[in-house]
Amino acid sequence: MLRKSLLALGLLSVFGSALAQSAYPTKPIKLLVPFAAGGTTDLIARVIADPLGRELGQPVVVENRGGGGGSIGAAETARAAPDGYNLGIATVSTTATNPAINPKIPYNVATDFTPVINIAATPNVIAANPQFAGKNYAQFLDEVKKHPGKYSYASPGTGSITHLMMEMFKLSTGTDMMHVPYRGSGPALNDAVAGQVPLIFDNLPSALPFIKEKRLVALVVAAPERIPAMPDVPTFKEVGLEAANRMAYYGIVGPKNLPKDIVDKLNAATRKVLQDPAIRKRIEETGSIIQAGTPEKFAQQMKEELAVYKDVVVKQKLTMD
Known part of the structure; x- marks a missing residue:
């Protein structure tokens, strides 16, 4: 009986967890922009936030947290609970150039984030x-x-x-x-x-x-x-x-260990938003190119860009000073 009861509890726990994740989201989602308002990162985030919120059924609220070349805001996203309610905009600055030049960056790009989707690349x-x-x-x-x-x-x-x-x-x-x-x-x-x-x-x-x-x-x-x-x-x-002649990317990431079903739901919702001709027009009018790929493709892009700028920093002996 005890074994059956434990098994039942285990199944209930798994079922409950899956049900909670499938119900996601049940409250507003924060989308943190790691730069001050008015820049490209902020612009991209605000273009997609409202339609993404409508697609997900909960508001997506943009918050700005500037400083440290984007590292302060990126670190906040990295430290957040992996529940899908604290997301951040990742850029080449926060995931490649800043980590490449700053040995004291408070996060590890390879292990502290869950890539969700690359929204766009800009000149x-x-x-x-x-x-x-x-x-x-x-x-x-x-x-x-x-x-x-x-x-x-x-x-x-x-x-x-x-x-x-x-x-x-x-x-x-x-x-x-x-x-x-x-x-x-x-x-x-x-x-x-x-x-x-x-x-x-x-x-x-x-x-x-x-x-x-x-x-x-x-x-x-x-x-x-x-x-x-x-x-x-x-x-x-x-x-x-x-x-x-390199462009900059703007994508969505979450903290490490963000559940795959939440990642997939966010990715699918964002891709649907980016299929809207009006949204595409607003982004493309800035000179940006829509990306809208898989989480795996975005993870590879982040890895490759970090390697490029690490090489630049080493060869040119650049420092934060």
Whole structure:
């Protein structure tokens, strides 16, 4: 009798757990953006949050937690309970460049996250305040070569993808510019537009509105081909810097040990949202390319990008200082 009772309890426990997971979600879901409001990561998150909430039957609430090049917010997601109610937006900065350059990063990319889906990949752009002497790529390169150390550039933070990409650019071209890190793209863009910093390397979606309004001048873009909204702006590949012609990804991750059925449900719901022509249009208008792959594919992308930037950091002897 005891054995049967224990077996029954065990089956009840398994059944109850499965039932709870199949009922997921039963309350609002937090989607943490590890950067300040106003940047590309924030933009992507807010485009999908409401429709994803409708698809799942519970609100998806975006929260911003900037600082540390994205590591503070990413660490919060890594520490959260693996119940599906604390998710985060993962970027190349939080899962590749920042971990590659910062030995004190408070999480392990390979073991502390559960990849859910890669939402989109976006180009990156070097842009200048209109008062800057260079009005195109050739003039920009000539100006910074003539005046080493004179100009500074803004980035979303130390260890961000655009920080490391600009350092790659400097080493490839023999130029010297001062890095000014911010707590996200929003504040960096504000100062670049105001002329506090003459140059910025940023993700295209957050910079593009300022470029269209002629409040920033696009100089060169990291993208597979020229961007229709900026037909006169060359890609890094076109100017002979193919290694820097890298895009940034924006995906959803949860803490480690997130149950597979919850991962699959989130992945399927997000993919359905990204099939909506209106949602696709909003994302693609920023110059981004929809990804919407499997959790396994996103995990492989994260692994490969981390390896690329670890190699860059080692070869170029980059540090957080």
